[in-house]
Amino acid sequence: MTLEEKQIEITEEFxxxxxxxxxxxxxxxxxxELPIISEENKTESKLIEGCQSRVWLNSELKEGRMQFTADSxxxxxxxxxxxxIRVLNNETPETIATSDLHFIADIGLxxxxxxxxxxxxxSMVQKMKLSALKSI
Amino acid sequence: MLDQxxxxxxxxxxxxxxxxxxxxxxxxxxxxxxxxGATSQKPQSVIDAIAKYYTKDNSNIHRGVHxxxxxxxxxxxxxxxxxxxxINAPLLEEVLFTVGTTAGINMIAFSFGxxxxxxxxIIISAMEHHSNIVPWQMLCERxxxxxxxxxxxxxxxxxxxxYDSLLSKQTKxxxxxxxxxxxxxxxxxxxxxxxxxxAGAKVLIDGAQxxxxxxxxxxxxxxxxxxxxxxxxxGPTGVGIVYGKKEVLENLPPYQGGGDMIAKVTxxxxxxxVLPHKFEAGTPNISGGICLGTAFEFLSQQDxxxxxxxxxxxASYAEKEILKIEGAKIIGTARNKTSVVSFIIDDLxxxxxxxxxxxxxxxxxxxxxxxxxxxxxxxxxxxxxxxFAFYNTMEEVELFLKALKRSVGMLR
Numbered sequence: 001m002t003l004e005e006k007q008i009e010i011t012e013e014f015x016x017x018x019x020x021x022x023x024x025x026x027x028x029x030x031x032x033e034l035p036i037i038s039e040e041n042k043t044e045s046k047l048i049e050g051c052q053s054r055v056w057l058n059s060e061l062k063e064g065r066m067q068f069t070a071d072s073x074x075x076x077x078x079x080x081x082x083x084x085i086r087v088l089n090n091e092t093p094e095t096i097a098t099s100d101l102h103f104i105a106d107i108g109l110x111x112x113x114x115x116x117x118x119x120x121x122x123s124m125v126q127k128m129k130l131s132a133l134k135s136i
Numbered sequence: 137m138l139d140q141x142x143x144x145x146x147x148x149x150x151x152x153x154x155x156x157x158x159x160x161x162x163x164x165x166x167x168x169x170x171x172x173g174a175t176s177q178k179p180q181s182v183i184d185a186i187a188k189y190y191t192k193d194n195s196n197i198h199r200g201v202h203x204x205x206x207x208x209x210x211x212x213x214x215x216x217x218x219x220x221x222x223i224n225a226p227l228l229e230e231v232l233f234t235v236g237t238t239a240g241i242n243m244i245a246f247s248f249g250x251x252x253x254x255x256x257x258i259i260i261s262a263m264e265h266h267s268n269i270v271p272w273q274m275l276c277e278r279x280x281x282x283x284x285x286x287x288x289x290x291x292x293x294x295x296x297x298x299y300d301s302l303l304s305k306q307t308k309x310x311x312x313x314x315x316x317x318x319x320x321x322x323x324x325x326x327x328x329x330x331x332x333x334x335a336g337a338k339v340l341i342d343g344a345q346x347x348x349x350x351x352x353x354x355x356x357x358x359x360x361x362x363x364x365x366x367x368x369x370x371g372p373t374g375v376g377i378v379y380g381k382k383e384v385l386e387n388l389p390p391y392q393g394g395g396d397m398i399a400k401v402t403x404x405x406x407x408x409x410v411l412p413h414k415f416e417a418g419t420p421n422i423s424g425g426i427c428l429g430t431a432f433e434f435l436s437q438q439d440x441x442x443x444x445x446x447x448x449x450x451a452s453y454a455e456k457e458i459l460k461i462e463g464a465k466i467i468g469t470a471r472n473k474t475s476v477v478s479f480i481i482d483d484l485x486x487x488x489x490x491x492x493x494x495x496x497x498x499x500x501x502x503x504x505x506x507x508x509x510x511x512x513x514x515x516x517x518x519x520x521x522x523x524f525a526f527y528n529t530m531e532e533v534e535l536f537l538k539a540l541k542r543s544v545g546m547l548r
Contacts, residue, residue, distance in 0.1 A: 021492070
């Protein structure tokens with residue numbers, strides 16, 4: 001599945017929710033399911049300090065494809081991270097660095113990723129793209 | 137039942153009609169605005185005054201010979217007078233317009249700081265907002281002064297016995313918040329001021345969280361400085377007030393140089409204007425100042441005792457009900473408190489709770505509330521804070537509690 005196909009798939013999943021709370025119920029479920037970062041990677045250097053919640057991110061390049069693991073102390077953040085990882089994992093650094101992650105806005109979660117608001121998630125996307133760039 | 141009790145002494149529905157922002161929906165739900173500690177909504181009279189100023193009266197003040205300049209100057213200075221009367225400042229020139237509480241504290245930290253020497257001491261408390269911590273840290277670094285901190289107990293009250301022991305003849309200034317933005321604690325500032333004066337120190341009161349909840353009388357308090365923001369007291373953003381005693385202000389050097397603050401400028405020597413202009417360099421926020429006056433006209437028509445009774449009733453009911461939720465804990469349980477309810481629920485992250493409340497139309501604040509040292513003291517990352525104003529209703533509190541219980545259920 002291409003990165004674009006993954007984005008469309010997520011958008012379709014969210015189309016069934018006509019209520020905000022149902023949407024967030026699903027994000028919370030995703031947050032609970034997120035395979036979290038291993039304890040040895042939950043270090044200060046992997047921490048993305050945000051205003052509201054803390055996010056740890058580990059990125060690795062394996063056989064030409066990026067592998068991300070992450071965690072957060074807030075479960076909604078974890079759910080959104082889960083979506084980001086689903087879209088970006090196993091993609092090449094080039095694809096990630098040039099990706100337009102429109103699915104976030106498509107499913108109405110852009111408020112969590114706006115660089116205009118003090119929020120760890122915007123820096124997380126930036127860091128994912130940056131680590132991809134460094135791996136090119 | 138509680139609603140009926142309130143209606144007999146205080147007509148909240150009548151008040152709400154004055155605040156158009158409150159009658160709207162977010163995410164398809166009626167907005168319930170419980171973030172009044174961050175900023176207040178504005179009454180129609182203030183909104184109209186802003187529009188009127190820019191529609192009819194816009195002009196630069198103080199020096200223009202033309203009609204509009206005179207109109208704008210008159211209104212701006214009338215606003216100063218309204219505010220002077222409201223806070224009972226003895227003299228008009230003791231009321232300085234500034235940008236807000238942060239700018240006001242920075243102004244005093246600079247100008248008062250210029251009079252300090254190495255080894256002088258400043259006392260603040262453990263519950264200060266960052267804006268009443270960092271300017272003093274910067275000053276201490278600049279002038280090699282010493283910053284001392286009054287600690288708090290687990291309820292979020294100042295340890296007054298420690299305060300006594302911190303005061304000495306080295307103490308030059310005590311800068312303390314009247315009401316904690318995070319905990320709601322009302323500090324015993326009269327006692328603090330009296331003791332500081334006995335030690336020969338001046339006192340700055342950060343009134344950002346108190347002026348909207350209670351009647352302030354700077355003469356009764358006898359503080360040397362009282363600082364607050366316009367936007368938290370139903371006025372516009374970008375304007376605030378520094379009240380300062382004339383004899384203190386006169387002995388301070390100016391903060392910023394520029395137009396309006398000078399008497400005469402030559403390349404050899406510049407002399408400064410008299411108070412209040414000495415501290416008001418440049419074109420001020422004219423519309424902000426005028427409309428802050430409008431906000432105080434609005435406020436002076438309200439019964440502040442009834443307001444605070446109503447607000448406290450909402451807050452204590454909310455506290456009582458929140459505590460029924462398993463794992464809930466109120467942060468800030470001072471005996472003397474205002475209508476701020478800060479709380480945590482077990483290991484639930486405040487951000488998660490706040491996000492789910494938002495989607496149900498409820499505006500609260502989550503996080504450290506710009507009081508990180510306070511969060512370190514309680515060993516928590518942040519709190520969920522509901523801060524009530526006089527236009528909030530018991531019905532809104534009930535809806536907030538219902539939404540809170542639903543959010544907690546989803547997160548567990």
